[in-house]
Amino acid sequence: MTPLxxxxxxxxxxxxxxxxxxxxxxxxxxxxxxxxxxxxxxxxVDLYKNLTPWQRVQIARHPSRPYALDYLERCFTDFVELHGDRCFGDDKAMPAGIARIGKYRCVIIMQQKGRNVKENVLRNFGSPHPEGYRKALRLMRLAEKFSLPVITFIDTPGAYPGIGAEERHIAESIAVNLREMMLLKVPIISVILGEGGSGGALGIGVSDKSLMLENAYYSVISPEGCAAILWKHRKHAPEAAAALKLTAQDLTDLKLIDGIVPEPLGGAHHNASMAATAVRHAIIEALEELEKKSLPDLLEERYAKFRKMGIFSE
Amino acid sequence: MTIFRRPSLKFGAKRKREIPEGLWKKCPQCSEMIHHLALEENLNVCPKCEHHFSLSAKERISTIVDEGSFIEMDSEMSSVDPLEFQGVAAYKERLETYQKKTGLIEAVRTGNAMIGGYPVGLAVMDFQFLAASLGSVVGEKITRIIEESTAARQPIIIISASGGARMYEGALSLMQMAKTSGALARHSEARLPFISILTHPTMGGVTASFAVLGDVILAEPKSMIGFAGPRVIREIAHQDLPEGFQTAEFLLEHGLIDEIVPRAQMRNILITILSLLVEK
Structure with a gap:
């Protein structure tokens, strides 16, 4: 079937x-x-090699784009889903569990969007509630206990801006993860599959290896949100997308991510298997590299990586 | 044809009664007119209804620390325009406008100070400057004072007020959340106290990082504190927000913050907390 x-x-x-x-x-x-x-x-070739930032955002959001569970199915085996934050509920926007990739056992934490209305009601369009971030932290602790690396798949328009989310302190659930991930005593690999929506993405994104798919984006605010504030209208989202420097190449240039995973020409939705093979390869390569590091080195390098982020003058 | 021409009467510039601006301030809550000296004396709190007016970082520091003890760090650090952000207003122009308007270089002041004789690291955000949004400079200065406090084995106190992450620096701003939280992780690992004070308003990426990571979290009365903006939430929820939603009082009720502290009592409470958490 040709995608839309x-x-x-x-x-x-x-x-x-x-x-x-x-x-x-x-x-x-x-x-x-x-x-x-x-x-x-x-x-x-000409079209897809010279995509504008806004065109990439559109590909990142394409309704046929492979989602986290599609990659899970193609890259991992023996997946056992572990539900719930042991506190309030189970966030279906953030499925997680234990699994195997190649010879590695691991904990996998994902942000999952829905393919249709019914699925999106379940998955909340990939926007996690506080329970998602707390479940993620619970599983990271489990990973630490059993010395398993953590792999996170990021694909969210952002953490959910709702009444319940605020009442249960979505900001705190993200902040605690930022702090705890920095000291987590196992390797962490994050892959931004599609949308890297601000704090909602970063909340499972503090990692030793931050990878991004070629057409994914990672931004402090959605292009529409930025356009609404600075241009006073959402229709300026394409300009905002360019100004925000949110593509994988931009983030590489700014030294904010560690690698770009190539996509099939035209985007991952043109060939999901090919995209998954590239993702699997990148993860295994990262695992091989990270397992060689001693724990003190791993933690020191993780800290140093984020410590260096920022551009200013003094 | 006009025979009579209206005589033009010019008196030069329009005469205005000269009232120096800002001598009297109207309280937005109870409409009381307050003389600026009376307001200053009362720490910028309305004497009638206790509405807390905003405070500059400089004023706030003076209400908290032992007199003359604050030694500022990195006061010259300034923002550049790493993305060459072009929008309706260019970032460079915005920075210059705010620097001129406020006399500040950036949106946070950091340094070492004494509070009740206890040495502490202190970071105070100043909402006047670009809504104290979190960009590279704010993130770097806060990270440095946290690291310095870890090295000196002293508590850190951060007084937050912010509209959130700074859009003009894109993902660089986002990463400041991880950077500051990471520095706090090490400070916490060294078993040193972090007291976070939330003031009006504290939103977005600042709430979702260092501001809510305190061992003790205090807030000024009626401060607005949250992650998403209320307008966005209302649009998505298609319903009215609960009464007092995202106020300090609401968050105390919902278990996020430890205590609401009026400005006049803040220094004394800090001293008591420090005396209980810090071994002398």
Missing amino acids: PLDFEQPLLELEKCLDDLISRTPEDTHRISVMQEKLELMR
Whole structure:
């Protein structure tokens, strides 16, 4: 099934249609067909290699984009889901558990969006409540107890801005994770799969290796939110997306992430298996690297990495 | 055709009665008119209804520390424009405007001080400067005073007021949340006290990082404290917010903060807490 096209993909689609037309009308004209195929390929590469930040945000939010559980299914085995924060409830926007990847046993913590209305009611559009962050911390403690590395899959528009979330102190649940993750005595790997929505993403994102998919974004505020405040209208989201420097390449340049995981041309939704293979490879590579480090080095380097973040003059 | 022309009467500049600005202030809560000297004497708290007006970092420091004991650090550290942020207003221009308007270089003052004879690290945010938003400078200065306090084995006190993370510095601002919280993790690991004081308003990324990590969390009366802005929450919830939602009183009721402390009592309570948590 071809995924739903985005606005900026229209010219590509039209050319594809022309090519199909040509093939069905004059299948014997192999010369013209091959010329057109070549043109189409060039156009495809040109379009996807030069995506604007806003176009990447759209890909990161594409309704067919593989979500955390899709990667779980393709990269991990023996997954046992562990529910609940032992306090108030179980946050379905943040499924988590123990599993195996390659030869490694691990704890896996995910942010999961829904594919349709019913799923989104369950998953709350991938916006966790405080219970999600507290469950995450509970499982990180479990990881520490059994010396298992922690892997987190980040994909959230942001922590949930609701009445219940505030009453149960969503800010505190995130802040405590920021503090506790810094000292957690096992390796932590985070992968931003799609949306890295501000504190909601960072709340499971303090890690030794922060990886980002090629078309994912990581931002202090959504482009729409930023546009509404600074441009006074959400329609300026594309400008805000550019100004915020939120792409994987921008974050690499700012030295805020440690690696970019390549996606299939056009985005992970064009070939989920290929995307998952790249994610699996990147995780295993990171695990191999991190397991060689002594615990004091691991913790010192984690601290030093975040300590260096920030640009100022004095 | 006009025969008579209206004589033009000009008296130069319009005459105005000269009342120096800011001599009297109207209390936004009880509408009382308060003379500025009376207000200052009362720590910027309305004598009639106890409404807490905002305080500059400088004023706040003087209400808390032993006289003359505050030694400021990193006072010259200033923001650059790492993203070359271009919006409706460029970040560089905003910084210059606020520096001129407030006479401040950035939104937090940090340093060492004595409180009741106890040496402490102190960070005080100043809401006048770009809503004391958390950017690289604020994050770095707070991190440094926390680290300095860990090294000196002294308590840290952070007085927060902030609109949240600073958009103009993008993900760099976001990471200040991890950086400051990480420094607090080490301070805490060294078993040193952190007292966090929340003032009006403390929101967003500041609430979701250092501000709520105190061993003891105090708040000024009626301060607004929360993660998301009330307008956003109302839009999403499609219902009215509970009474007093996101006020210090609401959070005391819901178990986030330890105590609400009126400004006039803050120094004394700090001294008592320090005397109980710090071995002399």
